Amino acid sequence: MDRRHFLNTSLMLGASALFPRAVMAATTGGFYPEVRKAAEANRAADIKRIQDWIALPSIAAENLNMPEGAQYMKALALDAGFDSAEIIPTDGHPGVYAVMDNGAPRTLAVYFMYDVKQFDPAEWSSPPLAGKIVDKPGFGRAIVGRGAVNQKGPEATFLAALHAMRDAGVKPPVNILLVAEGEEEIASPHFQQIVQRPDIMQALKGSEGIFIPASWQDINGGVNVNLGSKGVVELELVASGESWGRGPAADIHSSYKAMVDSPAWRLVQALQSLVTADGNTPAIEGWFENVRPLSAREKELIAEAARSGSEAARKEQLGVARWIDDLPYQQALERLASQPTVNIEGLVAGYTGPGGKTILPGRATAKLDLRLVPNQTRREAETKLRAHLDKRGFSDIEIVVGGGYDPTETAESSAIIQAQLATYRRAGVNATLNPRLAGSWPGAMFTAPPLSLPAGHFGLGHGSGAHAPNEYYVVDSTNPRVAGITDATLGYVDLLYQVAAIG
């Protein structure tokens, strides 16, 4: 019995817990045979679409290919069948707004980013813009490139769903709005100018909610359905002789430390006041004032995640031997969901090359990200950090905010969450409700007033390495529990139907 025959037999026998991919094929394929056929025919073009997009990296922090990236995003939307696509200027880099009116009673919105994280080609095993296809043991063949999983792969797969439906002569069962920005990786400083343009806001308000494509199936095929995410403030703390009025204006010979103050030591002193001695709990004054503890339902969901997830696999994936305070997994996951953090992304002062250089630096910088939980707000965080530093005499320490988002929350009962759960269930995929993603995305732009929309992540498939070297996105799955690009495409098709159908 060869593999194909075996799969066909499974199909005829119906769902099998041992072979969820057969199930997935049965459901998505079974409901939309013409669309699946079109998706299969488009497979090479769908892969090439991702590779071509990766070849044009837009990096807001480096002002690299920003107008080009917006143009490309617009062209991709029109190519996928959107009726209109418009470049939306902002005070920063432009976004894109596209509309596909299918004459349907319901509208679904989707959020795209066309920018990617910075990268250092020296750290990659294949060129980060080449989109080379390599084997990823346990998963299958994957495109390697900057933006592969975050977010060009999943986004292009959503576009592939629209291509497949059009090619199959099937009109999507919902209207679709696309809002895209090019500043996600610098914390979306101007995205509000896009979503709050009156006509765009009006259109979004009429939608069932908004989602961001994702490809987060784990090696066992499981996915999380996130009911929210932490907020974030990205910022630099800068100590300098210039603003302090002590220490040198520029780097001087280190022997003068005996009579000259040091901005680098000042930064260290300011920094250490921000957290407890173990570095794990924010110690900024009033930080926990508005922190909402986990609800009973949230704790229940986390306990379930701890039971069903593999702690060992997660530790290995992260290269971590023990959690904070040697917590058991469930409590570590509670901490992950519930606790605000003050993280050092980077430290830069003085001489940073190999060996040493005997200087007393005139300037020292710490790059921080502050993760926020409901009901903290970004504005509150910035205000409290400033007040904390001022009160301790560090009013000379500059806070340079790069950007940030408020935390987001979406009700478990919302149409978009229920449609996600239904789609995963129909695909035979084990979906775990996650009370809160510890990462951040500009979802608060949608979930907070004035829009107050449900918002979440959705997608089949797998990729990993966001922000890291050798980022990848699986296109050809050899893991029966994980979707390749065609099944992931069909997953988006089914989501549209579930949104159209939801009660």
Added chain:
Amino acid sequence: MDRRHFLNTSLMLGASALFPRAVMAATTGGFYPEVRKAAEANRAADIKRIQDWIALPSIAAENLNMPEGAQYMKALALDAGFDSAEIIPTDGHPGVYAVMDNGAPRTLAVYFMYDVKQFDPAEWSSPPLAGKIVDKPGFGRAIVGRGAVNQKGPEATFLAALHAMRDAGVKPPVNILLVAEGEEEIASPHFQQIVQRPDIMQALKGSEGIFIPASWQDINGGVNVNLGSKGVVELELVASGESWGRGPAADIHSSYKAMVDSPAWRLVQALQSLVTADGNTPAIEGWFENVRPLSAREKELIAEAARSGSEAARKEQLGVARWIDDLPYQQALERLASQPTVNIEGLVAGYTGPGGKTILPGRATAKLDLRLVPNQTRREAETKLRAHLDKRGFSDIEIVVGGGYDPTETAESSAIIQAQLATYRRAGVNATLNPRLAGSWPGAMFTAPPLSLPAGHFGLGHGSGAHAPNEYYVVDSTNPRVAGITDATLGYVDLLYQVAAIG
């Protein structure tokens, strides 16, 4: 009366406090007219020797041009008339040992370094290896390049003195030993292997002492005669998930901070335990145990320096508005001479580029230099730092020592100091005795047992910007109080005679 006539008149009238350069010309020129003539004839070649040497940067920290640098040093010595010059291998980069036996009763040793500090061409106003000649207001025309003042300019000027004497048919009145290394800028980790080679040690022990060429005349022509210098330990403190057994082995997404420990925060906590809250006084346990307070004579010398020096000029030169604790100048100078320091040269962790990057770094490094005063030792400092960290639970923090020196002291009554003072006096240069240089040099290799030699800095002329961009060395002085290259050359000639003559 034109300028030349005026100077000649001055010469005839003898020393004039108003025109020290005239005095300088009178003394050095007056005593060695044939040598001065040769030095003047060699002027272009002497300048080109510096420029050519600058064009070959040897940087031990980058393993750049090290064998080439040693070969070049050897060739320069032979070219200047040393009878022999030998490349001395070490466990690190090689040194050079050269001997000039003039059949004289006394021997003087000179210490050279052929390496230079790292540099970033982007920070320079002219290419750092081009040795371009530019105007330096207040001083004259100067060679700009890495190593111009530290130490190729002054060293090549000493060689110019030997060239001039040979060209004038004058045999130097002392025998000369040259010891050179290529690892000064990484704190001389293998220099002991050179100076303690039995035959070299034997030869050095027979000398009157050793000096390093310098060109530290200030804008008023004044120089310091240093009676010692601080010691130093250069090191990196490294916190990593790997050695800690907590936190990530490599950079991970920053959202995990809520459940994963941070090596960067650990480094900050360890760092802040090393100094008082103002960052100005070492707080390492037992650090002051062997610190010898300033003697009455040392305080007297510092008081004199405070009275005669310009505090405002020094503040401006350093870009510093106030000294530590707003100390008056004299107390600031006492602090400079007497206090050990823990300085941050650099901080490097995680993402160091523009903007932010949401990672939790697996590793964080602080580059420190610890300046030591008598009777601290480098070994004591390293041991106490380790013990301090261990006692506070930071035994995982690695200490990677790049190199270091013990502090040095040379008696005011020693022949080499007295010869320096005599030479400066004869040149009409105001020489201030400085109890201790706050910078460091491998002088302890000479002053400590087994050699126990007097050691110091000597030289006329001016340069600045050691370790900084646009380092320069004045070759053509327009400041009547400051020596250009020819007067500086004659200064070295006179030093040899003063050493030969001293009581």
